[in-house]
Amino acid sequence: MVQTAAYQIYPIGDQGITLDYGGEMSETVNKKIFQLYKLLKNWQSDAVLDVIPAYHSISIIYDLVKIKKIAGEHSAYKYVETKLIVTEALLSNESSEFEGRKINIPVCYDLSLAPDLQELASLHQLKMEEIIEIHCSKIYRIYMIGFLPGFAYMGTVDDRIASPRKASPRINVPAGSVGIAGSQTGIYPFDSPGGWQLIGQTPLQFFDATKENPTLLEPGNQVCFHAISLEEFHHLKNKRS
Protein backbone atom coordinates (compact mmCIF):
# COMPACT_ATOMS: atom_id res chain seq x y z
CA MET A 1 0.00 0.00 0.00
CA VAL A 2 1.44 3.37 -1.00
CA GLN A 3 0.81 6.04 1.58
CA THR A 4 1.30 9.68 0.81
CA ALA A 5 -0.32 12.72 2.30
CA ALA A 6 -2.86 12.82 -0.49
CA TYR A 7 -4.00 9.30 -1.32
CA GLN A 8 -3.68 5.55 -0.87
CA ILE A 9 -3.27 2.99 -3.61
CA TYR A 10 -4.38 -0.56 -2.93
CA PRO A 11 -5.33 -3.68 -4.91
CA ILE A 12 -8.94 -4.75 -5.43
CA GLY A 13 -8.01 -8.29 -6.36
CA ASP A 14 -5.07 -9.38 -8.51
CA GLN A 15 -6.49 -7.68 -11.61
CA GLY A 16 -7.70 -4.44 -10.12
CA ILE A 17 -6.26 -1.39 -8.39
CA THR A 18 -7.74 1.64 -6.65
CA LEU A 19 -6.38 5.11 -6.00
CA ASP A 20 -8.30 6.53 -3.05
CA TYR A 21 -8.18 10.07 -1.64
CA GLY A 22 -10.37 9.00 1.28
CA GLY A 23 -12.44 11.35 3.35
CA GLU A 24 -15.96 12.59 2.82
CA MET A 25 -17.98 13.54 -0.24
CA SER A 26 -16.12 16.51 -1.66
CA GLU A 27 -16.55 18.38 -4.89
CA THR A 28 -12.88 19.34 -5.02
CA VAL A 29 -11.77 15.72 -4.66
CA ASN A 30 -14.35 14.46 -7.13
CA LYS A 31 -13.13 17.00 -9.68
CA LYS A 32 -9.67 15.45 -9.37
CA ILE A 33 -11.21 12.01 -9.84
CA PHE A 34 -12.92 13.19 -13.00
CA GLN A 35 -9.67 14.66 -14.33
CA LEU A 36 -7.90 11.38 -13.58
CA TYR A 37 -10.72 9.53 -15.32
CA LYS A 38 -10.27 11.61 -18.47
CA LEU A 39 -6.52 11.05 -18.46
CA LEU A 40 -6.73 7.32 -17.75
CA LYS A 41 -9.39 6.84 -20.42
CA ASN A 42 -6.75 8.01 -22.89
CA TRP A 43 -4.54 5.10 -21.90
CA GLN A 44 -5.28 3.08 -25.00
CA SER A 45 -4.36 -0.47 -24.18
CA ASP A 46 -6.25 -3.71 -24.54
CA ALA A 47 -4.78 -4.59 -21.15
CA VAL A 48 -7.04 -2.01 -19.50
CA LEU A 49 -10.57 -3.40 -19.18
CA ASP A 50 -12.31 -0.71 -17.16
CA VAL A 51 -11.68 2.65 -15.51
CA ILE A 52 -14.26 3.25 -12.80
CA PRO A 53 -14.53 6.63 -11.07
CA ALA A 54 -16.30 6.93 -7.70
CA TYR A 55 -16.75 9.65 -5.05
CA HIS A 56 -13.14 9.96 -3.98
CA SER A 57 -11.52 6.98 -5.67
CA ILE A 58 -10.80 5.65 -9.11
CA SER A 59 -10.22 2.02 -10.02
CA ILE A 60 -8.67 0.24 -12.97
CA ILE A 61 -9.65 -3.31 -13.85
CA TYR A 62 -6.89 -4.83 -15.95
CA ASP A 63 -5.93 -8.03 -17.72
CA LEU A 64 -3.07 -9.40 -15.66
CA VAL A 65 -1.52 -11.46 -18.46
CA LYS A 66 -1.48 -8.52 -20.88
CA ILE A 67 -0.11 -6.04 -18.32
CA LYS A 68 2.58 -8.51 -17.33
CA LYS A 69 3.73 -8.64 -20.96
CA ILE A 70 4.47 -4.90 -20.91
CA ALA A 71 5.58 -4.80 -17.26
CA GLY A 72 8.70 -6.89 -17.86
CA GLU A 73 10.37 -7.90 -14.60
CA HIS A 74 8.01 -5.83 -12.45
CA SER A 75 4.78 -7.22 -11.11
CA ALA A 76 1.71 -6.20 -13.10
CA TYR A 77 0.42 -4.42 -9.99
CA LYS A 78 3.57 -2.31 -9.65
CA TYR A 79 3.32 -1.37 -13.30
CA VAL A 80 -0.26 -0.11 -13.03
CA GLU A 81 0.49 1.51 -9.67
CA THR A 82 3.32 3.50 -11.26
CA LYS A 83 1.00 4.52 -14.08
CA LEU A 84 -1.49 5.83 -11.51
CA ILE A 85 1.13 7.71 -9.53
CA VAL A 86 2.56 9.33 -12.64
CA THR A 87 -0.89 10.27 -13.93
CA GLU A 88 -1.93 11.69 -10.58
CA ALA A 89 1.20 13.79 -10.46
CA LEU A 90 0.12 15.46 -13.72
CA LEU A 91 -3.02 16.75 -12.04
CA SER A 92 -1.39 19.43 -9.94
CA ASN A 93 -0.23 21.07 -13.16
CA GLU A 94 -3.67 20.96 -14.71
CA SER A 95 -5.18 24.34 -14.20
CA SER A 96 -7.93 24.02 -16.77
CA GLU A 97 -11.37 23.00 -15.61
CA PHE A 98 -12.31 19.70 -17.16
CA GLU A 99 -16.03 19.64 -16.82
CA GLY A 100 -18.66 17.46 -18.33
CA ARG A 101 -21.68 18.53 -20.31
CA LYS A 102 -24.68 20.15 -18.65
CA ILE A 103 -28.01 18.37 -18.75
CA ASN A 104 -31.44 19.80 -17.98
CA ILE A 105 -33.86 17.30 -16.56
CA PRO A 106 -37.61 17.89 -16.38
CA VAL A 107 -39.17 16.60 -13.17
CA CYS A 108 -42.83 16.40 -12.26
CA TYR A 109 -43.22 16.98 -8.53
CA ASP A 110 -46.95 16.20 -8.55
CA LEU A 111 -47.92 14.35 -5.37
CA SER A 112 -49.11 11.37 -7.41
CA LEU A 113 -45.49 10.85 -8.48
CA ALA A 114 -43.84 12.09 -5.28
CA PRO A 115 -44.83 9.75 -2.44
CA ASP A 116 -42.41 11.26 0.10
CA LEU A 117 -42.72 14.97 -0.72
CA GLN A 118 -45.35 15.73 1.90
CA GLU A 119 -43.43 13.90 4.62
CA LEU A 120 -40.21 15.74 3.76
CA ALA A 121 -42.03 19.06 3.86
CA SER A 122 -43.18 18.43 7.41
CA LEU A 123 -39.79 16.98 8.40
CA HIS A 124 -38.01 20.15 7.26
CA GLN A 125 -40.87 22.50 8.16
CA LEU A 126 -41.01 23.81 4.64
CA LYS A 127 -43.81 24.17 2.14
CA MET A 128 -43.75 21.57 -0.62
CA GLU A 129 -43.22 24.38 -3.16
CA GLU A 130 -40.13 25.42 -1.22
CA ILE A 131 -38.67 21.92 -1.36
CA ILE A 132 -39.23 21.87 -5.12
CA GLU A 133 -37.72 25.31 -5.51
CA ILE A 134 -34.67 24.37 -3.47
CA HIS A 135 -34.23 21.09 -5.36
CA CYS A 136 -34.36 22.98 -8.68
CA SER A 137 -32.10 25.80 -7.59
CA LYS A 138 -28.74 24.03 -7.83
CA ILE A 139 -26.48 22.57 -10.44
CA TYR A 140 -25.62 19.09 -9.28
CA ARG A 141 -22.49 17.19 -10.00
CA ILE A 142 -22.56 13.50 -10.93
CA TYR A 143 -20.15 12.06 -8.42
CA MET A 144 -20.36 8.55 -9.73
CA ILE A 145 -22.56 5.99 -11.45
CA GLY A 146 -23.21 2.66 -9.76
CA PHE A 147 -25.71 0.47 -7.92
CA LEU A 148 -27.72 0.06 -11.15
CA PRO A 149 -26.69 0.70 -14.76
CA GLY A 150 -27.05 4.45 -15.27
CA PHE A 151 -27.88 5.26 -11.63
CA ALA A 152 -26.13 8.58 -10.99
CA TYR A 153 -25.20 9.70 -7.51
CA MET A 154 -25.51 13.48 -7.60
CA GLY A 155 -24.72 16.19 -5.09
CA THR A 156 -24.69 18.31 -3.22
CA VAL A 157 -28.25 18.73 -2.01
CA ASP A 158 -28.99 21.91 -0.05
CA ASP A 159 -28.81 21.28 3.71
CA ARG A 160 -32.38 22.51 4.09
CA ILE A 161 -33.73 19.47 2.19
CA ALA A 162 -31.04 16.83 2.85
CA SER A 163 -32.92 13.82 4.25
CA PRO A 164 -32.14 10.40 5.68
CA ARG A 165 -33.00 7.27 3.68
CA LYS A 166 -36.32 5.60 4.38
CA ALA A 167 -36.23 3.34 7.42
CA SER A 168 -37.38 0.42 5.31
CA PRO A 169 -36.68 0.47 1.57
CA ARG A 170 -39.55 0.21 -0.92
CA ILE A 171 -39.82 -3.10 -2.75
CA ASN A 172 -40.45 -1.31 -6.02
CA VAL A 173 -39.49 2.21 -6.99
CA PRO A 174 -40.75 3.10 -10.48
CA ALA A 175 -38.24 4.00 -13.20
CA GLY A 176 -37.65 7.75 -13.46
CA SER A 177 -38.26 8.39 -9.76
CA VAL A 178 -36.17 11.25 -8.39
CA GLY A 179 -35.00 10.76 -4.83
CA ILE A 180 -32.96 12.24 -2.03
CA ALA A 181 -30.67 10.31 0.33
CA GLY A 182 -28.54 12.31 2.71
CA SER A 183 -27.05 15.15 0.70
CA GLN A 184 -27.34 13.18 -2.54
CA THR A 185 -30.02 13.20 -5.18
CA GLY A 186 -30.52 10.52 -7.82
CA ILE A 187 -32.81 9.07 -10.46
CA TYR A 188 -33.81 5.40 -10.67
CA PRO A 189 -33.16 4.25 -14.26
CA PHE A 190 -35.29 1.10 -13.82
CA ASP A 191 -38.03 -0.18 -11.60
CA SER A 192 -36.05 -1.47 -8.63
CA PRO A 193 -36.10 -1.78 -4.87
CA GLY A 194 -34.84 1.40 -3.22
CA GLY A 195 -34.66 3.39 0.00
CA TRP A 196 -34.36 6.97 -1.22
CA GLN A 197 -37.01 9.60 -0.38
CA LEU A 198 -39.01 10.09 -3.57
CA ILE A 199 -39.90 13.69 -4.41
CA GLY A 200 -40.81 13.48 -8.10
CA GLN A 201 -40.47 11.65 -11.39
CA THR A 202 -38.87 12.47 -14.71
CA PRO A 203 -40.40 11.41 -18.02
CA LEU A 204 -36.95 10.93 -19.57
CA GLN A 205 -35.50 7.48 -20.16
CA PHE A 206 -32.18 7.08 -18.39
CA PHE A 207 -31.23 3.71 -19.75
CA ASP A 208 -31.80 2.59 -23.32
CA ALA A 209 -30.01 -0.62 -24.27
CA THR A 210 -30.66 -0.05 -27.97
CA LYS A 211 -28.44 3.04 -28.01
CA GLU A 212 -24.71 3.04 -28.56
CA ASN A 213 -24.41 5.10 -25.38
CA PRO A 214 -27.03 3.31 -23.32
CA THR A 215 -27.01 5.68 -20.36
CA LEU A 216 -28.19 9.28 -20.53
CA LEU A 217 -25.83 10.39 -17.77
CA GLU A 218 -22.08 9.96 -17.49
CA PRO A 219 -19.57 10.60 -14.73
CA GLY A 220 -18.62 14.26 -14.55
CA ASN A 221 -21.86 15.51 -16.13
CA GLN A 222 -23.64 18.42 -14.48
CA VAL A 223 -27.34 18.25 -13.94
CA CYS A 224 -30.10 20.68 -13.12
CA PHE A 225 -33.78 19.99 -12.61
CA HIS A 226 -36.79 22.03 -13.65
CA ALA A 227 -40.36 21.45 -12.58
CA ILE A 228 -43.02 20.43 -15.10
CA SER A 229 -46.75 19.84 -14.76
CA LEU A 230 -48.42 16.44 -14.70
CA GLU A 231 -49.76 17.20 -18.18
CA GLU A 232 -46.29 17.92 -19.56
CA PHE A 233 -45.00 14.81 -17.81
CA HIS A 234 -47.49 12.57 -19.59
CA HIS A 235 -46.98 14.38 -22.87
CA LEU A 236 -43.19 13.90 -22.73
CA LYS A 237 -43.51 10.32 -21.57
CA ASN A 238 -45.90 9.43 -24.39
CA LYS A 239 -43.65 11.10 -26.92
CA ARG A 240 -40.88 8.77 -25.78
CA SER A 241 -42.72 5.59 -26.65
Add this chain to the structure above:
Amino acid sequence: MGLRIIKPGIADSIQDMGRYGFQQLGIPPGGVMDRIASTVANTLLGNKIDEPVLEMHFPAATILFETSMMIALTGADFGAEINGKEVLTNQAILVPAKSELRFTKHKKGSKVYLSVEEGFLTSQWLGSSSTSILLHKGGQEGRNLIKNDLLEFNNREDLEIDTLTHLPWRASMAEFYTDNLIAFMPGAEYPLLEKISQSGMVTNKFKISAHSNRMGYRLEGQALLLGNKKECLSSAVSFGTIQLLPNAQMIVLMADHQTTGGYPRIGHVASSSLPTLSQVSAGESIQFELITRDEAEVIYLQQQQNLQQLQNACNFRLQEYFKNE
Protein backbone atom coordinates in the same frame (compact mmCIF):
# COMPACT_ATOMS: atom_id res chain seq x y z
CA MET B 1 -29.37 -25.34 -37.95
CA GLY B 2 -28.20 -25.67 -34.43
CA LEU B 3 -29.18 -27.16 -31.13
CA ARG B 4 -32.64 -27.03 -29.67
CA ILE B 5 -33.68 -26.86 -26.05
CA ILE B 6 -36.18 -29.68 -25.54
CA LYS B 7 -36.49 -29.08 -21.83
CA PRO B 8 -34.90 -26.09 -20.11
CA GLY B 9 -32.77 -26.41 -16.98
CA ILE B 10 -32.94 -24.24 -13.89
CA ALA B 11 -30.69 -21.47 -15.23
CA ASP B 12 -29.06 -22.04 -18.62
CA SER B 13 -27.51 -19.00 -20.24
CA ILE B 14 -25.10 -17.98 -22.96
CA GLN B 15 -21.95 -16.38 -21.53
CA ASP B 16 -18.55 -15.31 -22.78
CA MET B 17 -15.59 -13.67 -21.05
CA GLY B 18 -17.63 -10.63 -20.05
CA ARG B 19 -18.62 -7.15 -21.12
CA TYR B 20 -15.85 -4.74 -20.22
CA GLY B 21 -15.47 -1.04 -20.84
CA PHE B 22 -18.82 0.05 -19.37
CA GLN B 23 -18.46 -0.27 -15.62
CA GLN B 24 -18.13 3.53 -15.33
CA LEU B 25 -21.80 3.55 -16.42
CA GLY B 26 -22.76 0.98 -13.82
CA ILE B 27 -23.04 -1.86 -16.35
CA PRO B 28 -21.85 -5.12 -14.75
CA PRO B 29 -19.25 -7.13 -16.71
CA GLY B 30 -21.02 -10.48 -16.29
CA GLY B 31 -19.61 -13.42 -18.25
CA VAL B 32 -18.92 -17.03 -17.33
CA MET B 33 -18.44 -17.89 -13.67
CA ASP B 34 -15.74 -20.54 -14.26
CA ARG B 35 -13.34 -19.10 -16.80
CA ILE B 36 -11.06 -22.12 -16.74
CA ALA B 37 -13.87 -24.49 -17.69
CA SER B 38 -15.17 -22.22 -20.47
CA THR B 39 -11.65 -21.68 -21.81
CA VAL B 40 -10.98 -25.41 -21.89
CA ALA B 41 -14.38 -26.08 -23.50
CA ASN B 42 -13.37 -23.80 -26.36
CA THR B 43 -9.76 -25.00 -26.40
CA LEU B 44 -10.78 -28.64 -26.91
CA LEU B 45 -12.51 -27.65 -30.15
CA GLY B 46 -9.82 -25.32 -31.45
CA ASN B 47 -12.07 -22.30 -30.87
CA LYS B 48 -10.95 -18.85 -29.81
CA ILE B 49 -10.97 -19.03 -26.02
CA ASP B 50 -13.59 -16.31 -25.63
CA GLU B 51 -16.27 -17.81 -27.89
CA PRO B 52 -19.65 -17.81 -26.16
CA VAL B 53 -20.55 -21.04 -24.38
CA LEU B 54 -23.64 -22.39 -22.69
CA GLU B 55 -23.43 -22.27 -18.88
CA MET B 56 -25.81 -24.63 -17.08
CA HIS B 57 -26.66 -25.49 -13.48
CA PHE B 58 -28.32 -28.67 -12.22
CA PRO B 59 -30.92 -29.63 -13.35
CA ALA B 60 -29.53 -28.71 -16.76
CA ALA B 61 -31.31 -28.57 -20.12
CA THR B 62 -32.12 -31.51 -22.36
CA ILE B 63 -30.77 -30.65 -25.78
CA LEU B 64 -31.35 -31.91 -29.31
CA PHE B 65 -28.57 -31.51 -31.86
CA GLU B 66 -30.29 -30.93 -35.18
CA THR B 67 -27.08 -31.36 -37.16
CA SER B 68 -23.80 -33.20 -36.73
CA MET B 69 -21.54 -31.27 -34.46
CA MET B 70 -18.30 -31.35 -32.53
CA ILE B 71 -18.90 -30.29 -28.92
CA ALA B 72 -17.21 -30.34 -25.53
CA LEU B 73 -18.50 -30.41 -21.96
CA THR B 74 -16.39 -29.06 -19.10
CA GLY B 75 -16.77 -27.97 -15.51
CA ALA B 76 -19.30 -29.89 -13.44
CA ASP B 77 -20.05 -33.58 -13.91
CA PHE B 78 -23.82 -33.90 -14.23
CA GLY B 79 -23.79 -37.46 -15.59
CA ALA B 80 -24.11 -36.40 -19.24
CA GLU B 81 -25.59 -38.91 -21.68
CA ILE B 82 -26.03 -38.65 -25.43
CA ASN B 83 -28.70 -40.97 -26.83
CA GLY B 84 -28.55 -42.86 -23.54
CA LYS B 85 -24.77 -43.41 -23.68
CA GLU B 86 -22.53 -41.89 -21.05
CA VAL B 87 -20.27 -39.13 -22.40
CA LEU B 88 -17.16 -37.71 -20.78
CA THR B 89 -16.29 -34.19 -19.77
CA ASN B 90 -13.06 -32.47 -20.84
CA GLN B 91 -12.93 -34.28 -24.15
CA ALA B 92 -14.04 -33.26 -27.65
CA ILE B 93 -17.06 -35.27 -28.78
CA LEU B 94 -18.35 -35.86 -32.31
CA VAL B 95 -22.13 -35.91 -32.16
CA PRO B 96 -24.31 -37.28 -35.02
CA ALA B 97 -27.32 -35.27 -36.16
CA LYS B 98 -30.59 -35.78 -34.24
CA SER B 99 -28.77 -36.77 -31.05
CA GLU B 100 -30.17 -35.94 -27.66
CA LEU B 101 -28.03 -34.75 -24.72
CA ARG B 102 -29.35 -35.20 -21.19
CA PHE B 103 -27.86 -34.64 -17.77
CA THR B 104 -28.85 -37.40 -15.38
CA LYS B 105 -27.22 -36.82 -12.01
CA HIS B 106 -25.59 -34.07 -9.96
CA LYS B 107 -22.25 -35.76 -9.33
CA LYS B 108 -19.67 -33.04 -8.84
CA GLY B 109 -19.37 -29.29 -9.34
CA SER B 110 -21.97 -26.61 -9.88
CA LYS B 111 -21.74 -25.39 -13.47
CA VAL B 112 -21.32 -27.32 -16.70
CA TYR B 113 -20.16 -25.61 -19.90
CA LEU B 114 -21.12 -26.69 -23.39
CA SER B 115 -19.11 -25.41 -26.33
CA VAL B 116 -19.68 -26.04 -30.01
CA GLU B 117 -17.11 -25.88 -32.76
CA GLU B 118 -16.63 -22.27 -33.94
CA GLY B 119 -19.02 -21.05 -31.27
CA PHE B 120 -22.68 -20.07 -31.10
CA LEU B 121 -24.17 -17.37 -33.30
CA THR B 122 -25.61 -15.12 -30.62
CA SER B 123 -26.66 -11.53 -30.37
CA GLN B 124 -23.98 -9.28 -28.99
CA TRP B 125 -24.59 -6.24 -26.86
CA LEU B 126 -21.82 -3.73 -26.15
CA GLY B 127 -19.29 -6.13 -27.62
CA SER B 128 -20.23 -9.22 -25.62
CA SER B 129 -22.58 -12.18 -25.93
CA SER B 130 -22.92 -12.57 -22.18
CA THR B 131 -26.52 -12.74 -21.04
CA SER B 132 -27.52 -9.87 -18.77
CA ILE B 133 -30.75 -10.94 -17.10
CA LEU B 134 -30.93 -7.54 -15.39
CA LEU B 135 -30.85 -5.61 -18.66
CA HIS B 136 -32.50 -8.24 -20.88
CA LYS B 137 -29.60 -8.03 -23.30
CA GLY B 138 -27.00 -10.33 -24.85
CA GLY B 139 -26.98 -14.07 -25.46
CA GLN B 140 -30.42 -15.51 -26.20
CA GLU B 141 -32.68 -12.42 -26.05
CA GLY B 142 -31.11 -11.42 -22.74
CA ARG B 143 -32.65 -14.27 -20.78
CA ASN B 144 -32.14 -17.82 -19.61
CA LEU B 145 -32.98 -20.47 -22.18
CA ILE B 146 -36.53 -21.72 -22.52
CA LYS B 147 -38.18 -24.66 -24.25
CA ASN B 148 -37.78 -24.71 -28.03
CA ASP B 149 -35.00 -22.11 -28.13
CA LEU B 150 -32.82 -22.78 -31.15
CA LEU B 151 -29.16 -21.89 -30.66
CA GLU B 152 -27.55 -21.59 -34.03
CA PHE B 153 -23.92 -22.18 -34.83
CA ASN B 154 -21.61 -22.07 -37.78
CA ASN B 155 -22.00 -25.60 -39.02
CA ARG B 156 -18.97 -27.07 -40.73
CA GLU B 157 -20.36 -28.42 -43.96
CA ASP B 158 -17.78 -31.15 -44.43
CA LEU B 159 -18.42 -32.68 -41.03
CA GLU B 160 -20.38 -35.92 -41.36
CA ILE B 161 -20.69 -37.97 -38.22
CA ASP B 162 -22.31 -41.40 -38.12
CA THR B 163 -21.34 -42.57 -34.66
CA LEU B 164 -20.92 -40.82 -31.38
CA THR B 165 -17.15 -40.52 -30.90
CA HIS B 166 -14.88 -39.14 -28.20
CA LEU B 167 -11.68 -37.74 -29.71
CA PRO B 168 -8.84 -39.75 -28.18
CA TRP B 169 -7.36 -37.19 -25.78
CA ARG B 170 -8.52 -35.55 -22.62
CA ALA B 171 -7.71 -32.27 -20.88
CA SER B 172 -6.32 -32.84 -17.42
CA MET B 173 -8.15 -30.42 -15.14
CA ALA B 174 -6.90 -31.45 -11.69
CA GLU B 175 -4.13 -28.84 -11.63
CA PHE B 176 -6.63 -25.99 -12.13
CA TYR B 177 -8.86 -26.69 -9.11
CA THR B 178 -8.07 -26.79 -5.42
CA ASP B 179 -10.71 -28.91 -3.67
CA ASN B 180 -12.71 -26.07 -2.07
CA LEU B 181 -9.56 -24.32 -0.83
CA ILE B 182 -9.96 -20.66 -1.80
CA ALA B 183 -6.93 -18.36 -1.90
CA PHE B 184 -7.60 -14.71 -1.10
CA MET B 185 -5.60 -11.56 -0.58
CA PRO B 186 -6.34 -8.87 2.00
CA GLY B 187 -8.72 -6.08 1.03
CA ALA B 188 -8.48 -2.42 2.04
CA GLU B 189 -10.49 -2.97 5.25
CA TYR B 190 -8.83 -6.27 6.21
CA PRO B 191 -6.56 -4.56 8.79
CA LEU B 192 -9.68 -3.25 10.56
CA LEU B 193 -10.89 -6.81 11.28
CA GLU B 194 -10.40 -7.88 14.88
CA LYS B 195 -7.43 -10.23 15.21
CA ILE B 196 -9.70 -13.09 16.22
CA SER B 197 -11.77 -12.55 13.06
CA GLN B 198 -8.64 -12.44 10.90
CA SER B 199 -7.52 -15.79 12.24
CA GLY B 200 -11.07 -17.17 12.25
CA MET B 201 -11.35 -16.41 8.57
CA VAL B 202 -8.64 -18.95 7.73
CA THR B 203 -9.13 -21.52 10.48
CA ASN B 204 -12.89 -21.95 10.09
CA LYS B 205 -14.89 -23.29 7.20
CA PHE B 206 -17.66 -21.24 5.64
CA LYS B 207 -20.76 -22.64 4.04
CA ILE B 208 -22.12 -21.37 0.73
CA SER B 209 -25.64 -20.18 1.54
CA ALA B 210 -28.69 -21.17 -0.48
CA HIS B 211 -29.10 -17.43 -1.21
CA SER B 212 -26.19 -17.49 -3.62
CA ASN B 213 -26.31 -16.82 -7.33
CA ARG B 214 -24.33 -15.38 -10.24
CA MET B 215 -24.23 -11.97 -8.48
CA GLY B 216 -22.72 -13.18 -5.25
CA TYR B 217 -22.05 -16.10 -2.94
CA ARG B 218 -23.25 -15.49 0.61
CA LEU B 219 -21.21 -17.33 3.20
CA GLU B 220 -22.36 -18.68 6.56
CA GLY B 221 -19.99 -19.23 9.45
CA GLN B 222 -18.19 -17.49 12.27
CA ALA B 223 -19.28 -13.87 12.68
CA LEU B 224 -16.47 -11.52 11.66
CA LEU B 225 -16.11 -8.23 13.49
CA LEU B 226 -14.53 -4.94 12.56
CA GLY B 227 -12.64 -3.45 15.48
CA ASN B 228 -13.35 0.00 14.17
CA LYS B 229 -16.71 0.35 12.44
CA LYS B 230 -16.19 2.16 9.21
CA GLU B 231 -18.69 3.64 6.79
CA CYS B 232 -17.33 3.71 3.28
CA LEU B 233 -18.52 5.86 0.42
CA SER B 234 -19.11 3.54 -2.53
CA SER B 235 -16.22 2.63 -4.76
CA ALA B 236 -15.50 0.02 -7.42
CA VAL B 237 -15.60 -3.67 -6.54
CA SER B 238 -14.52 -6.65 -8.62
CA PHE B 239 -15.27 -10.31 -9.36
CA GLY B 240 -14.03 -11.97 -6.17
CA THR B 241 -14.31 -9.03 -3.78
CA ILE B 242 -15.20 -10.28 -0.28
CA GLN B 243 -17.48 -7.80 1.48
CA LEU B 244 -18.45 -7.90 5.14
CA LEU B 245 -22.20 -7.40 5.49
CA PRO B 246 -23.81 -5.64 8.47
CA ASN B 247 -24.83 -9.08 9.84
CA ALA B 248 -21.10 -9.93 10.26
CA GLN B 249 -21.22 -12.50 7.44
CA MET B 250 -19.33 -12.40 4.17
CA ILE B 251 -20.48 -12.17 0.57
CA VAL B 252 -18.14 -12.92 -2.32
CA LEU B 253 -19.06 -10.90 -5.40
CA MET B 254 -19.31 -13.10 -8.48
CA ALA B 255 -19.57 -12.55 -12.26
CA ASP B 256 -22.81 -10.51 -12.27
CA HIS B 257 -21.70 -8.25 -9.41
CA GLN B 258 -22.72 -4.60 -9.17
CA THR B 259 -19.97 -2.26 -10.28
CA THR B 260 -19.65 -0.38 -6.98
CA GLY B 261 -20.27 -1.05 -3.33
CA GLY B 262 -19.91 0.50 0.09
CA TYR B 263 -19.54 -2.47 2.43
CA PRO B 264 -16.10 -3.05 3.95
CA ARG B 265 -13.85 -4.98 1.56
CA ILE B 266 -12.08 -7.45 3.78
CA GLY B 267 -10.54 -9.48 0.99
CA HIS B 268 -10.45 -10.46 -2.66
CA VAL B 269 -10.52 -14.04 -3.89
CA ALA B 270 -7.49 -14.70 -6.09
CA SER B 271 -8.38 -14.96 -9.80
CA SER B 272 -6.82 -18.44 -9.80
CA SER B 273 -9.34 -19.60 -7.16
CA LEU B 274 -12.49 -18.15 -8.76
CA PRO B 275 -13.04 -21.24 -10.95
CA THR B 276 -12.85 -23.49 -7.88
CA LEU B 277 -15.25 -21.23 -5.96
CA SER B 278 -17.64 -21.08 -8.92
CA GLN B 279 -17.90 -24.87 -8.89
CA VAL B 280 -18.83 -25.08 -5.19
CA SER B 281 -22.55 -25.77 -4.77
CA ALA B 282 -24.82 -24.17 -2.17
CA GLY B 283 -24.61 -26.12 1.08
CA GLU B 284 -20.97 -27.08 0.58
CA SER B 285 -18.20 -25.46 2.60
CA ILE B 286 -15.01 -23.71 1.62
CA GLN B 287 -11.76 -23.03 3.44
CA PHE B 288 -9.94 -19.73 2.92
CA GLU B 289 -6.18 -19.45 2.56
CA LEU B 290 -4.46 -16.06 2.86
CA ILE B 291 -1.88 -15.30 0.18
CA THR B 292 -0.06 -12.13 -0.88
CA ARG B 293 -0.81 -10.06 -3.95
CA ASP B 294 2.50 -11.13 -5.49
CA GLU B 295 1.71 -14.79 -4.89
CA ALA B 296 -1.72 -14.31 -6.44
CA GLU B 297 -0.11 -12.88 -9.58
CA VAL B 298 2.41 -15.69 -9.89
CA ILE B 299 -0.20 -18.45 -9.44
CA TYR B 300 -2.58 -16.88 -11.94
CA LEU B 301 0.14 -16.35 -14.55
CA GLN B 302 1.22 -19.98 -14.16
CA GLN B 303 -2.39 -21.10 -14.58
CA GLN B 304 -2.74 -19.05 -17.75
CA GLN B 305 0.51 -20.47 -19.08
CA ASN B 306 -0.77 -24.00 -18.48
CA LEU B 307 -3.95 -23.11 -20.37
CA GLN B 308 -1.86 -21.79 -23.24
CA GLN B 309 0.09 -25.06 -23.37
CA LEU B 310 -3.14 -27.01 -23.35
CA GLN B 311 -4.36 -24.86 -26.22
CA ASN B 312 -1.22 -25.54 -28.26
CA ALA B 313 -1.50 -29.28 -27.63
CA CYS B 314 -5.18 -29.37 -28.57
CA ASN B 315 -4.67 -27.42 -31.77
CA PHE B 316 -1.89 -29.77 -32.78
CA ARG B 317 -3.93 -32.90 -32.02
CA LEU B 318 -7.02 -31.58 -33.78
CA GLN B 319 -4.97 -30.86 -36.89
CA GLU B 320 -3.43 -34.32 -36.86
CA TYR B 321 -6.79 -35.99 -36.21
CA PHE B 322 -8.66 -34.31 -39.03
CA LYS B 323 -5.72 -34.65 -41.44
CA ASN B 324 -5.90 -38.43 -41.06
CA GLU B 325 -9.66 -38.56 -41.51
